[in-house]
Every structure is written in C-alpha cells, then in structure tokens.
Amino acid sequence: MIVTWQIGVRLALIVLLAVVVQVSFLSYLSILGATPDALPAVIAVIGLLGGAVTGAVAGFATGLLVDSLLLQTLGVSSLVLLSVGYLAGRYREQFEIDSPMAPALLAGGLTLLATAGFIGLQLMLGVEATVSLLVVREILIKALLGFLMAFPLYPLIRFALRPALVLEEPPTRRRIFRNRRRPVRRRRLRRASTEISRLNNAGARRPSDSASQGGVA
Amino acid sequence: MYRKQIRRRRTILVALIITSLVLLSAHFSEAESGPLHAIQRGVATVLSPLESVASEALKPARDLVDWFDETFEARGENDQLREDLAAARAELAQAQDAVGQNEELQKMLDLNDKIELAGFDPAYKPVAARIINRSPSVINATLGVNAGSGDGVEEDDPVISGDGLVGRVAEVTASTAQVQLITDPRNAVSARVLPDGPQGIVQPVAGDPDDLRLDFITNEQQVEEGQMLVTAGWSNDEISSAYPYGIPIGEITETTLGEQDFQRVTVQPYVDMRELQDVQVLTGGPARPGVSG
Numbered sequence: 001m002i003v004t005w006q007i008g009v010r011l012a013l014i015v016l017l018a019v020v021v022q023v024s025f026l027s028y029l030s031i032l033g034a035t036p037d038a039l040p041a042v043i044a045v046i047g048l049l050g051g052a053v054t055g056a057v058a059g060f061a062t063g064l065l066v067d068s069l070l071l072q073t074l075g076v077s078s079l080v081l082l083s084v085g086y087l088a089g090r091y092r093e094q095f096e097i098d099s100p101m102a103p104a105l106l107a108g109g110l111t112l113l114a115t116a117g118f119i120g121l122q123l124m125l126g127v128e129a130t131v132s133l134l135v136v137r138e139i140l141i142k143a144l145l146g147f148l149m150a151f152p153l154y155p156l157i158r159f160a161l162r163p164a165l166v167l168e169e170p171p172t173r174r175r176i177f178r179n180r181r182r183p184v185r186r187r188r189l190r191r192a193s194t195e196i197s198r199l200n201n202a203g204a205r206r207p208s209d210s211a212s213q214g215g216v217a
Numbered sequence: 218m219y220r221k222q223i224r225r226r227r228t229i230l231v232a233l234i235i236t237s238l239v240l241l242s243a244h245f246s247e248a249e250s251g252p253l254h255a256i257q258r259g260v261a262t263v264l265s266p267l268e269s270v271a272s273e274a275l276k277p278a279r280d281l282v283d284w285f286d287e288t289f290e291a292r293g294e295n296d297q298l299r300e301d302l303a304a305a306r307a308e309l310a311q312a313q314d315a316v317g318q319n320e321e322l323q324k325m326l327d328l329n330d331k332i333e334l335a336g337f338d339p340a341y342k343p344v345a346a347r348i349i350n351r352s353p354s355v356i357n358a359t360l361g362v363n364a365g366s367g368d369g370v371e372e373d374d375p376v377i378s379g380d381g382l383v384g385r386v387a388e389v390t391a392s393t394a395q396v397q398l399i400t401d402p403r404n405a406v407s408a409r410v411l412p413d414g415p416q417g418i419v420q421p422v423a424g425d426p427d428d429l430r431l432d433f434i435t436n437e438q439q440v441e442e443g444q445m446l447v448t449a450g451w452s453n454d455e456i457s458s459a460y461p462y463g464i465p466i467g468e469i470t471e472t473t474l475g476e477q478d479f480q481r482v483t484v485q486p487y488v489d490m491r492e493l494q495d496v497q498v499l500t501g502g503p504a505r506p507g508v509s510g
Contacts, residue, residue: 023361024271027351028279030286030491037353053229060233064240068260069268070352070359071388071395074253075241082233115355122356125245127403132422138355 001050007164011046011054014160015062018042023069033134034141038153039066039077040084040114041107041146045157047088048103049165055085073125080117084110104150111146115139249372258390262365265393268349269363283492341461343377343497344368349393358401358426362496365392369500373459375448378496381465381487382406382448386498394498398490399466400426407451407458408466410440416449419466419484426490429467431482436474444469446484461502 001007018039026036039062047055063078088106097103116139158165244253346362364370366389376383376396384404387397397404399421406419408431415438417431434440446469450462467486475481 020267020271021275022353023350024268025275025279027353028491029282035351035353035355039353053226056230056233060237063237065260068257069264069350070357070361071257071261071390072352072357072359073241074244074257075237075239079234079237079241082230082237086230118354119356122354125241127356132425134422134425135355 001054001161001164003050003054003164007161010160010164011050011058012061014042014046014157015058015065019062019065019069023066031145032141034138034145036145036149037111037115037142038146038149039081040111041149041153042157043081043085044088044107044110044146045103045150045154046161047085048092048097048106048154049158049161050089051093052086052089055087055089056082057085059083059085076118076121076125080114080121083117084114087113103154104147107150107153108143108147112139112143115142258388261361262390262392265349265361265363265390268361268393269347272347272349341499341502342369344370344500345495345497346370346394347495348493355426356402358398358404358421358490359387360396360398360490360493362394362396362498363392364498365390365394367391368498370394370498371500374502375460375464375499376496377464377499378488378493380489381467382460383488383490383493383496385459396496396498399429399486400490406460406466407449408446409449409462410434410469411445411447414438414440414444416451417482419446427485428470429484429486431469431484432479434480434482435478436480438480440469440472440480440482442469442471461499 003011022037022039026038029036043055043059043062046058050058059081060078063076063081064074066072066077066081067074088110091106095102119135119139240253244251244257247253344364346364346368348360349363350361352359362376370386370389372386372389374386376385382399384396384398384401386394388395399406399419402421404421407416408419409416410431415434417433419429419431421429431440431446446466448460448462448464448466449458450460451458465487467484469482470485471481471483473481
C-alpha cells in the first residue's frame with residue numbers, strides 16, 4: 001500500500017468510525033450471548049490490505065483511542081490490536097490471498113487471539129476475576145462474529161483504500177474474454193503470415209522460372 | 218533494499234510495542250491526577266459529543282436489533298410463561314393473604330425508608346444521565362454516561378436505575394463518567410439479605426453477565442430462593458462501602474451448601490445491564506470514611 005497523506009486521512013477516518021460504531025452501537029448488542037467486537041476484524045482487514053507496518057500502526061492508534069474513550073488502562077488495547085494488525089500484514093506478505101474465505105478466516109482467528117489476549121492482560125494487571133467457562137464460550141462466539149463481520153468489512157475497507165492498493169488486477173470478465181480471443185487472433189496471424197510467405201515464395205519463383213525457361217531456350 | 222524494509226518494519230514494531238508497554242505501566246502506576254490520566258480525560262471529553270450524537274443516531278438501529286432479539290426470545294419463552302401463569306394464579310390466593318402480613322412486616326422493619334433511601338434521602342442529589350458508550354470486553358463491564366464533574370459527579374458515586382443498583386463511578390471527566398457495573402469482575406458490593414438475613418459480598422463471575430454470586434454466607438445461615446438483596450452500606454471508622462444502605466441489588470435464585478463452610482448463593486440482579494438507556498448518579502450524600510466521592 002502506498003500511504004500518502006490522503007490515504008492516512010482515510011485510514012484515520014475508518015479507525016474513528018469503527019471505534020465510534022463499536023462503543024455506541026455494537027457494544028449494546030448481544031448476539032448468541034456475546035457482545036460483537038468489530039475492531040480486531042477491522043484492523044485485520046487493514047493489515048491484510050496495507051501490510052504489517054500499516055496494520056500495526058492502525059492497531060496501535062485504534063487501541064489508544066478505545067482505551068481513552070472508555071477510560072481504561074492505556075496501552076492494553078493498543079498492545080493487543082497492534083499485534084492483530086502486524087500478524088494480518090505478515091500473513092499478506094507471506095501468502096497469496098487467493099480464496100475469498102481467507103480474510104474472514106484470518107479476521108475470526110485474530111479476533112479469538114485478541115479477545116483472549118485482552119482478557120489475559122487484564123488478569124495479569126490484577127483483575128481478580130472468578131473466570132467461568134462461559135468466558136471460553138464468549139471468546140469463541142466473538143471469533144465467529146468476527147469471521148462473519150469480515151465478509152462485509154473486507155470489500156468496504158478495500159473500496160475505501162482502493163487508490164492506495166498495489167494489487168494484481170483480478171481476472172475480470174473482459175480479461176477472460178480477451179484471453180479466450182487470443183488464440184483466434186493468433187490463428188489469424190498465423191494464416192496471414194502463411195499467406196505472405198506463400199506470396200513471397202510465388203514471387204521469388206517467377207524470375208527463376210523465367211531464367212530456367214531462358215536457359216532451356 | 219529488501220533488508221532495509223525488513224529493518225524498518227521491525228524497528229516500527231518494536232517501537233510500538235515498547236510505547237504500549239511504557240504507556241501501560243505508566244498509566245497503571247500513575248495517580249488519578251497524573252498527566253496520562255489528564256490526557257485520557259481530555260480525549261474522552263473532546264470526543265464525547267461525537268459519541269452522544271452517534272449514540273442517538275444509532276438508537277433506532279439498536280432498537281431494531283433489540284426488537285428482533287426480543288421477538289425471537291419471546292417465542293421461546295411463550296410456553297414457559299403459560300406454565301408460570303398457571304402457577305402464579307395458584308399463588309395469587311396465597312399472596313393476597315400475605316399482603317396484610319407483609320405490610321405489617323414492612324412497618325416493623327422500616328424497609329420503606331431504607332430501600333428508598335436513594336430516591337428520598339435529601340443528602341443525595343440524583344443526576345440523570347444517558348448512556349453514551351459501552352465496553353465490548355467481558356472483563357471490563359463498564360459504560361459511559363453523559364454526566365461528569367461539571368454536573369457534580371465524583372468518583373465512587375453510586376449509580377442506580379429504576380430497578381436497582383447499576384454500579385459506581387470509576388472515572389470522571391468534565392462532561393462524562395465511566396461507570397463500573399456490578400457485573401464487572403473488579404467490583405464487589407457488601408450486601409444484606411432481607412428481611413433479616415446475613416450480610417455477604419456480592420461479586421460477579423466473569424463471562425456470566427446474568428448472574429452474581431453472594432459470598433461469605435456460612436452453611437448455618439438461613440437464606441432462601443426469592444429473598445431480596447440490598448446494599449449493606451457497611452462502614453467502620455476507616456473504610457466504607459461505596460454504596461449507602463438499602464439500594465436493591467437482586468434476588469436469590471439458587472442456594473447450594475458448600476463442601477467447605479460457605480454456601481454457594483446465586484443472585485440475579487434486578488437491573489438488566491444490556492437494556493439500560495438512562496441511569497441516575499447519586500451525587501453528594503453524607504461523607505463516608507475511605508470513599509472519595
């Protein structure tokens with residue numbers, strides 16, 4: 001990704017919008033008994049599109065914003081989300097994203113990692129919680145919701161960051177059609193070149209014929 | 218060129234991790250009045266109007282999702298409710314007999330004054346507030362409200378709704394406050410079982426937002442399902458509970474004798490934390506030793 005200042009502004013707006021929607025809308029919902037958390041999925045998608053550095057920086061900024069808005073211990077969400085962004089970016093740098101399921105699976109997996117990491121960090125900071133097995137259920141459901149949310153998030157964020165993306169053009173209908181026509185064009189070319197060589201041969205033969213005729217005469 | 222890129226990437230990653238860790242440890246060990254807390258409160262104050270607008274704008278969408286959720290749930294509960302209705306009708310006759318007796322007991326225990334202390338004690342000034350954000354974490358059960366120090370809200374002020382105790386104020390900015398719910402694992406409330414039951418500590422279980430646990434009730438002490446819990450308002454000369462006496466917390470739903478000396482008592486809070494839209498922060502009130510608010 002080529003990060004110009006315009007793209008930086010777009011990234012900042014995506015992050016701000018995601019955080020506001022999360023704390024003002026998604027955190028109020030209860031789906032299958034768990035609260036959906038879109039932020040790891042958003043950061044995973046940014047990492048996938050922009051690479052490890054962009055993902056890590058976006059994750060760090062998002063975490064800082066969330067911790068500030070919710071007046072939580074600063075740095076906890078930053079640490080978790082920057083890891084999410086970095087890992088997603090590294091995945092993109094190492095592997096081809098050739099399946100439409102890949103971003104969703106990655107977002108689901110990284111949501112699981114982020115939720116578990118956040119809980120682990122909080123417990124390390126001295127939150128004396130009696131942890132029920134339901135926490136495991138909550139983590140798994142959040143991961144599932146992260147997987148599902150990635151399906152709309154990936155094309156949306158990709159569309160928003162389109163000018164900065166240096167990606168191979170996906171095989172469009174037009175290209176497929178053009179590829180199909182290529183052999184036809186080749187056949188025509190081959191036919192044309194055969195015709196030219198035939199004409200050349202014919203032209204070359206004519207004087208020699210006359211010469212040979214003359215020789216006989 | 219490629220090596221340079223790798224070096225740059227690693228440098229940025231290490232710098233971000235170190236910054237996060239420094240922020241974390243500095244913020245964790247810093248006093249509430251420290252510079253990091255001040256910056257954090259500044260950011261929260263600046264963004265609070267945006268949150269308020271977003272919260273209002275997204276309310277119809279939230280209501281729509283709630284409607285689907287409730288409709289789905291209601292269909293499942295329909296059969297159960299029919300059974301409950303039949304049982305309730307049978308109990309109604311008994312209940313009507315009990316009404317007279319109950320009124321007498323209420324007078325004897327002077328519960329009205331105590332339970333409605335929050336609403337009627339002139340020492341407390343309730344400040345109405347609207348919820349503007351929520352934490353998505355299972356460990357941090359907190360919510361933000363649009364009332365802050367400018368409205369007289371202070372740390373450790375109790376927060377209630379029409380149904381009962383919600384939590385206490387954990388952080389305050391000029392125009393917002395962060396409320397730590399009673400379902401937050403960092404919260405513990407000293408509680409009394411009514412009418413004349415024992416006192417214990419109500420604590421949540423992480424990952425189970427619908428139930429609380431009443432600890433330190435010995436196997437010998439009598440508690441039953443359906444008994445009501447209110448804040449105990451416990452205090453000595455040095456430390457006190459953040460909550461005054463008499464705010465309803467919830468009702469006992471299950472008791473099991475423990476293998477050790479203590480019972481396992483499950484409590485269902487009266488307040489449905491997910492459905493909350495508006496709360497009241499009880500500001501002012503009599504000075505309580507060891508409580509900042």
